[in-house]
Amino acid sequence: xxxxxxxxxxxxxxxxxxxxxxxxxxxxxxxxxxxxxxxxxxxxxxxxxxxxxxxxxxxxxxxxxxxxxxxxxxxxxxxxxxxxxxxxxxxxxxxxxxxxxxxxxxxxxxxxxxxx
Amino acid sequence: xxxxxxxxxxxxxxxxxxxxxxxxxxxxxxxxxxxxxxxxxxxxxxxxxxxxxxxxxxxxxxxxxxxxxxxxxxxxxxxxxxxxxxxxxxxxxxxxxxxxxxxxxxxxxxx
Numbered sequence: 001x002x003x004x005x006x007x008x009x010x011x012x013x014x015x016x017x018x019x020x021x022x023x024x025x026x027x028x029x030x031x032x033x034x035x036x037x038x039x040x041x042x043x044x045x046x047x048x049x050x051x052x053x054x055x056x057x058x059x060x061x062x063x064x065x066x067x068x069x070x071x072x073x074x075x076x077x078x079x080x081x082x083x084x085x086x087x088x089x090x091x092x093x094x095x096x097x098x099x100x101x102x103x104x105x106x107x108x109x110x111x112x113x114x115x116x
Numbered sequence: 117x118x119x120x121x122x123x124x125x126x127x128x129x130x131x132x133x134x135x136x137x138x139x140x141x142x143x144x145x146x147x148x149x150x151x152x153x154x155x156x157x158x159x160x161x162x163x164x165x166x167x168x169x170x171x172x173x174x175x176x177x178x179x180x181x182x183x184x185x186x187x188x189x190x191x192x193x194x195x196x197x198x199x200x201x202x203x204x205x206x207x208x209x210x211x212x213x214x215x216x217x218x219x220x221x222x223x224x225x226x227x
Binding site: 107 | 151157161204216218
């Protein structure tokens, strides 16, 4: 089946620094990738939708300037958490859509971010 | 937008007992997915249902989608501690609508 990878799987950083998380579709091309965030004891919440070659669409309440998303190719999307703060500590999961129209999605293994 | 509700929010059962988790949609489901997760870990795909009345089983887990395609249930038979975790239902949008998740059901299985 389709495989989506994320790197890094976990990261610890100091407050004020920026962190980049990569999401790759390994054996298929993904025109659309999604970024989700999960806090402890809560479900996954969609942050933004990333389309290759165009600007990402952010969900209400998600700061565009803080969570920079780049989808430069059909197999790679990146999420950069800029000037990270402890409240940004969370679990981030990406997914990639295989086909337009019918939304079969495959999820990455997630990245755990801890901001000290 | 489509919203999913899950019940119960949490569940504690004794090992060996059967249990059911429900997922209800405000709109017709075009694709309903069940995942298992532990916080801080990736999603484990369990099953996907598309057709009204569809039922799928894998090992001790059975998932059903009702005829109206607005409600799904996940049934675990003879639960084991390894079944513990968060169960999430997720639903496809259709032509541009985004995938959404239910709030999750936290399952604990006592040995």
